[in-house]
Amino acid sequence: VTLRGRSVAIFNVDGKLYALRDSCPHRGAPLSCGVLTGGSVSAPTPGHYVYDSTRRLLRCPWHGWEFDLETGQSWIEAQRLRVRSYEVAVEAGEALLDANIELADISEGSSMVPGPYRAETFDISVDGAYVVVDI
Numbered sequence: 001v002t003l004r005g006r007s008v009a010i011f012n013v014d015g016k017l018y019a020l021r022d023s024c025p026h027r028g029a030p031l032s033c034g035v036l037t038g039g040s041v042s043a044p045t046p047g048h049y050v051y052d053s054t055r056r057l058l059r060c061p062w063h064g065w066e067f068d069l070e071t072g073q074s075w076i077e078a079q080r081l082r083v084r085s086y087e088v089a090v091e092a093g094e095a096l097l098d099a100n101i102e103l104a105d106i107s108e109g110s111s112m113v114p115g116p117y118r119a120e121t122f123d124i125s126v127d128g129a130y131v132v133v134d135i
């Protein structure tokens with residue numbers, strides 16, 4: 001959706017809502033065209049990979065950089081990039097959530113490093129039949 005001139009990508013993953021600015025901080029690709037995937041975690045031995053389908057990573061459609069859907073944190077080995085993310089919840093009524101969220105460290109046990117960039121994120125909620133994005 002476009003809200004006050006800003007493109008916001010809203011994702012509904014198994015009933016949980018996420019909102020990210022629809023612009024990759026690398027070169028501006030529309031993240032709404034990205035692919036949702038899981039992520040790898042540390043493996044017991046070199047050359048082996050363990051796939052964690054519970055991680056919510058969004059892969060940019062242009063160059064494949066991956067961002068945590070909830071925090072916007074990028075996870076690119078040896079590079080540092082972050083997309084800004086927004087805390088999202090479904091609330092009955094107009095309760096809004098605090099946009100100041102802590103960076104989730106999903107790198108524990110991983111060789112991936114967090115990046116310095118963060119895409120703009122927005123509070124989002126559901127009010128009756130409407131999805132409400134607070135810009």
Ligand code: FES
Binds near residue numbers: 024026028029063065
């Ligand atoms: S534009 Fe997203 S990774 Fe390059």
